[in-house]
Amino acid sequence: MPFDFSRFFGKKAKDDSDSGIKTLVVKSHKCPQSHRCPAVRVCPTGALTQKGNAAPTVNYSKCTSCGKCTRYCAFKVLTMEKK
């Protein structure tokens, strides 16, 4: 059994679930779905799309997790959350 140095030198290394890396989450249930989403226009990578007045959807292969879009939704539909 290996010696557990963490008992003397603090916590064990964090795993990926606690890495602090945030991902964009779309909380569709908060969206009134009654207007064109202003966040779609500000995304620098074109990662957000919207069909009609529906809540926007994210193309995660384009999203860089910059968080810019989250500042343009008054209903807090777009949020950055830890993985």
Ligand code: SF4
């Ligand atoms: S987090 Fe940045 S890259 Fe991702 S959808 Fe929002 S504005 Fe676009």
